[in-house]
Amino acid sequence: xxxxxxxxxxxxxxxxxxxxxxxxxxxxxxxxxxxxxxxxxxxxxxxxxxxxxxxxxxxxxxxxxxxxxxxxxxxxxxxxxxxxxxxxxxxxxxxxxxxxxxxxxxxxxxxxxxxxxxxxxxxxxxxxxxxxxxxxxxxxxxxxxxxxxxxxxxxxxxxxxxxxxxxxxxxxxxxxxxxxxxxxxxxxxxxxxxxxxxxxxxxxxxxxxxxxxxxxxxxxxxxxxxxxxxxxxxxxxxxxxxxxxxxxxxxxxxxxxxxxxxxxxxxxxxxxxxxxxxxxxxxxxxxxxxxxxxxxxxxxxxxxxxxxxxxxxxxxxxxxxxxxxxxxxxxx
Amino acid sequence: xxxxxxxxxxxxxxxxxxxxxxxxxxxxxxxxxxxxxxxxxxxxxxxxxxxxxxxxxxxxxxxxxxxxxxxxxxxxxxxxxxxxxxxxxxxxxxxxxxxxxxxxxxxxxxxxxxxxxxxxxxxxxxxxxxxxxxxxxxxxxxxxxxxxxxxxxxxxxxxxxxxxxxxxxxxxxxxxxxxxxxxxxxxxxxxxxxxxxxxxxxxxxxxxxxxxxxxxxxxxxxxxxxxxxxxxxxxxxxxxxxxxxxxxxxxxxxxxxxxxxxxxxxxxxxxxxxxxxxxxxxxxxxxxxxxxxxxxxxxxxxxxxxxxxxxxxxxxxxxxxxxxxxxxxxxx
Numbered sequence: 048x049x050x051x052x053x054x055x056x057x058x059x060x061x062x063x064x065x066x067x068x069x070x071x072x073x074x075x076x077x078x079x080x081x082x083x084x085x086x087x088x089x090x091x092x093x094x095x096x097x098x099x100x101x102x103x104x105x106x107x108x109x110x111x112x113x114x115x116x117x118x119x120x121x122x123x124x125x126x127x128x129x130x131x132x133x134x135x136x137x138x139x140x141x142x143x144x145x146x147x148x149x150x151x152x153x154x155x156x157x158x159x160x161x162x163x164x165x166x167x168x169x170x171x172x173x174x175x176x177x178x179x180x181x182x183x184x185x186x187x188x189x190x191x192x193x194x195x196x197x198x199x200x201x202x203x204x205x206x207x208x209x210x211x212x213x214x215x216x217x218x219x220x221x222x223x224x225x226x227x228x229x230x231x232x233x234x235x236x237x238x239x240x241x242x243x244x245x246x247x248x249x250x251x252x253x254x255x256x257x258x259x260x261x262x263x264x265x266x267x268x269x270x271x272x273x274x275x276x277x278x279x280x281x282x283x284x285x286x287x288x289x290x291x292x293x294x295x296x297x298x299x300x301x302x303x304x305x306x307x308x309x310x311x312x313x314x315x316x317x318x319x320x321x322x323x324x325x326x327x328x329x330x331x332x333x334x335x336x337x338x339x340x341x342x343x344x345x346x347x348x349x350x351x352x353x354x355x356x357x358x359x360x361x362x363x364x365x366x367x368x369x370x371x372x373x374x375x376x377x378x379x
Numbered sequence: 380x381x382x383x384x385x386x387x388x389x390x391x392x393x394x395x396x397x398x399x400x401x402x403x404x405x406x407x408x409x410x411x412x413x414x415x416x417x418x419x420x421x422x423x424x425x426x427x428x429x430x431x432x433x434x435x436x437x438x439x440x441x442x443x444x445x446x447x448x449x450x451x452x453x454x455x456x457x458x459x460x461x462x463x464x465x466x467x468x469x470x471x472x473x474x475x476x477x478x479x480x481x482x483x484x485x486x487x488x489x490x491x492x493x494x495x496x497x498x499x500x501x502x503x504x505x506x507x508x509x510x511x512x513x514x515x516x517x518x519x520x521x522x523x524x525x526x527x528x529x530x531x532x533x534x535x536x537x538x539x540x541x542x543x544x545x546x547x548x549x550x551x552x553x554x555x556x557x558x559x560x561x562x563x564x565x566x567x568x569x570x571x572x573x574x575x576x577x578x579x580x581x582x583x584x585x586x587x588x589x590x591x592x593x594x595x596x597x598x599x600x601x602x603x604x605x606x607x608x609x610x611x612x613x614x615x616x617x618x619x620x621x622x623x624x625x626x627x628x629x630x631x632x633x634x635x636x637x638x639x640x641x642x643x644x645x646x647x648x649x650x651x652x653x654x655x656x657x658x659x660x661x662x663x664x665x666x667x668x669x670x671x672x673x674x675x676x677x678x679x680x681x682x683x684x685x686x687x688x689x690x691x692x693x694x695x696x697x698x699x700x701x702x703x704x705x706x707x708x709x710x711x
Contacts, residue, residue: 051610052609052610052647053650058646062650064653065649065652065654068656069649069652069669104645238382277384277385305401310681311383312434312673312676312678314390314394314433314436315394317436320397320398321393322393338401341644347642349642377709
């Protein structure tokens with residue numbers, strides 16, 4: 048295993064410290080809580096908070112800033128943050144308008160965010176949660192009851208964060224988050240395994256001529272292992288699985304998101320994006336917005352995921368809303 | 380070799396087409412010339428044009444848009460674009476105020492851009508060139524007389540592009556580009572080799588316990604091959620080589636740029652960024668601006684480079700100037 052790291056045990060907090068040093072105009076670190084908060088927190092708005100295991104950067108801590116999250120807490124690699132971290136993230140950014148927790152559907156995260164919500168409510172803080180489960184690949188999985196939360200989470204955080212910035216109420220934001228989650232679907236593919244630093248060897252074995260379709264973002268098994276396919280074949284498989292699930296219909300407007308798993312170069316992701324556009328055109332789906340890049344990663348895994356979000360006028364406007372975070376910046 | 384690709388021969392143009400499909404508000408493709416131009420070209424300003432071998436995405440084609448390049452042409456992987464491509468890029472964006480070509484110092488690029496400049500001048504188009512050679516690692520190299528042009532090129536394109544947007548004259552922009560080039564230094568490290576698609580196997584062999592210090596962005600040899608080091612040791616080596624070269628002095632303000640080589644996840648780049656900040660603090664250098672991410676890549680290579688640019692009031696303002704490209708967006 049070769050990684051740009053010092054001590055493995057320090058990797059998460061050192062990475063967060065580096066991120067905050069690079070973006071000190073936007074964010075700051077609560078190092079003892081491995082939590083990143085907006086530099087201008089708290090604000091007189093609903094505090095939108097997320098978090099999860101590390102190894103998916105820039106999700107979640109890179110999503111903190113104007114128009115997206117107010118705080119995010121980082122667990123160890125592929126491990127949920129603790130209720131204590133989540134509570135501190137909320138306390139540090141609570142502007143008195145309520146707290147919305149955005150949680151990816153993994154058992155550890157669900158339990159710890161639920162405990163945090165209970166504690167925060169006991170402190171008199173109005174708190175709601177939404178569970179994201181956009182991965183169509185498998186029903187239950189290694190670490191999940193029900194579907195996994197994957198790259199769609201990034202879109203939920205952007206859109207709900209914009210609505211919060213725009214003065215949305217806690218109830219309205221929870222409803223919006225649930226609606227976005229209901230309209231977003233994802234499926235991914237691994238070309239190689241990731242290597243967790245504490246383990247030091249690949250999470251799973253994959254031969255030189257194989258791919259894992261429906262891979263989880265921690266390297267959990269997907270739907271099937273197949274012989275290496277072209278980009279076009281791979282993207283058709285993923286896109287069709289996603290399209291048929293919601294289902295998406297002819298004439299629908301979508302945000303098309305090709306997400307890299309961390310080790311795949313941008314040039315390849317753009318090839319995949321072109322192939323996705325062809326599938327969508329062929330089905331009469333309108334690609335109203337696109338996002339291509341490494342946003343919800345799995346350490347150094349090679350591969351990508353395809354996410355489609357059915358847009359309406361509101362979600363499109365909120366997607367376009369100004370945002371200033373390490374991961375996404377535009378419009379202000 | 381596993382890559383998200385269809386036919387290897389189509390990879391470059393398919394990748395460009397995917398990029399242009401994802402960013403059709405900003406850019407469009409001249410497919411027969413593998414050239415990306417601004418969607419609103421030509422503009423009544425100096426046309427700033429670059430290009431080079433593919434495999435370094437988002438450089439150069441992802442740098443086209445408001446506040447950066449007017450056009451960029453893509454050669455095959457690690458191969459210079461032809462004079463014909465460069466001329467067409469210039470003709471398609473020439474707004475009558477002159478053409479500035481930004482060229483990385485590789486023999487093939489230098490020859491082809493020079494030929495293009497001669498042709499463009501013969502057509503009556505005022506044309507200037509600047510050669511970027513920021514890599515301190517080696518004097519001459521496999522494909523270079525003198526120093527190589529690497530990640531510093533991205534900073535030159537941003538700053539000169541801003542000045543062009545702001546109405547700079549051809550002579551003024553050429554002088555500015557030369558001044559930025561004179562104040563920027565880079566050195567990189569490879570943890571793994573890249574794999575060029577047409578070759579199908581790693582460009583060079585590197586054992587599991589080795590790193591190549593001073594690597595070139597095509598996998599050319601660097602200064603020395605060493606046993607695996609920590610991020611801190613690696614970044615100290617790179618940063619000290621860079622700092623001592625210009626040299627940078629106590630009290631200097633810099634833009635600190637940690638650039639990923641394509642296969643290194645963002646979480647690790649932020650660890651490197653934190654380590655770089657410590658070196659700079661220790662030398663009394665002021666980190667006025669930071670940039671961290673995969674901007675000048677080498678296909679799927681794991682590793683990073685450290686670039687420092689000495690800032691003055693003008694270059695800092697131009698760095699902050701609004702930009703709207705696939706690679707960089709802010710401020711408008």
